[in-house]
């Protein structure tokens with residue numbers, strides 16, 4: 755049997771790579787970069803331990819055969835990751851649209867609405883929940 759076939763057989767039924775794997779990889783790399791600048795031995799040891807734990811978790815997840823549990827872990831991680839990412843995308847859009855739009859939260863469903871920049875109070879109908887509320891644009 756060729757090496758490639760053996761490798762394919764070994765990885766058959768194992769979980770593999772996902773979003774959490776990439777996040778752990780980035781964490782591992784960041785710790786590696788931080789270690790370049792730190793000389794204090796106890797902190798270095800703690801970071802080595804953290805780095806080793808990260809690497810061990812990465813390898814464990816890739817080789818795990820409990821696909822359902824790994825998928826659940828990834829879903830929990832991705833839920834947090836998406837919330838953080840959406841927050842930063844919203845801040846970027848707020849800066850980009852600062853001259854012509856304002857972002858307002860719906861008082862009923864908390865959806866973020868982009869309104870044209872006009873000072874004062876405006877009646878708004880939320881496109882998501884279809885409820886009316888008054889939006890204040892201060893500046």
Ligand SMILES: [Zn+2]
Nearest residue numbers: 860863880883
């Ligand atoms: Zn709404």
